[in-house]
Amino acid sequence: MTKIYLYGAGGHAKVILDILKSNDISVPGIFDDNLDLDSFMGIPVSHAEIDSPLIISIGNNPVRKTIAEKINPDLFSPYCSDKSAIISPSASIEKGTVVMQGVVIQSSVKIGKHCIINTRASIDHDCLIEDYVHIAPGTILCGNVEIGEGSFIGAGTTVIPGIKIGKWAVIGAGTIVIKDVPDYAVVVGNPGKIIKYNNCE
Numbered sequence: 001m002t003k004i005y006l007y008g009a010g011g012h013a014k015v016i017l018d019i020l021k022s023n024d025i026s027v028p029g030i031f032d033d034n035l036d037l038d039s040f041m042g043i044p045v046s047h048a049e050i051d052s053p054l055i056i057s058i059g060n061n062p063v064r065k066t067i068a069e070k071i072n073p074d075l076f077s078p079y080c081s082d083k084s085a086i087i088s089p090s091a092s093i094e095k096g097t098v099v100m101q102g103v104v105i106q107s108s109v110k111i112g113k114h115c116i117i118n119t120r121a122s123i124d125h126d127c128l129i130e131d132y133v134h135i136a137p138g139t140i141l142c143g144n145v146e147i148g149e150g151s152f153i154g155a156g157t158t159v160i161p162g163i164k165i166g167k168w169a170v171i172g173a174g175t176i177v178i179k180d181v182p183d184y185a186v187v188v189g190n191p192g193k194i195i196k197y198n199n200c201e
Contacts, residue, residue: 006030006057009040013057019082065132
């Protein structure tokens with residue numbers, strides 16, 4: 001049986017554990033820096049670095065990037081997806097990315113490293129999603145949408161075709177994005193409007 005370790009013991013890890021279990025992949029251990037935590041969901045927690053195939057099971061995008069850059073990239077698992085996800089054979093998904101339950105990924109989509117494609121998100125043809133992005137539950141990306149590194153697309157967001165969202169942007173839940181979004185922008189509403197800028201780096 002294939003074995004994969006997790007890095008991070010929290011809510012996001014719980015969902016990944018279910019996905020791995022559905023694929024008959026065992027998780028013999030979890031790494032976490034909380035010294036008070038000895039086990040998580042019945043799995044031993046280690047506080048020493050894991051030198052084995054792993055997935056970073058942390059939802060925070062900047063933290064996920066920071067951890068990924070400290071670890072030998074050869075240790076990261078290929079992407080994993082729940083069996084209920086529908087993924088086009090022509091889509092490409094890089095290491096460390098997790099595709100949750102009920103996701104649809106259409107033709108010629110490209111998804112980078114250590115992304116989260118969350119429950120029932122829909123990603124249409126020719127979308128480009130860069131590293132460390134989180135696409136939250138119920139999000140709809142129409143065709144030819146581009147999402148820059150580290151951006152967070154909130155639950156229930158809809159992005160119309162051809163839109164470009166810059167790096168480390170935050171799109172609030174339920175937003176309708178009808179215009180390109182610059183780097184670091186925080187966008188909310190229907191239609192989406194910029195309310196401020198963050199610097200996540």
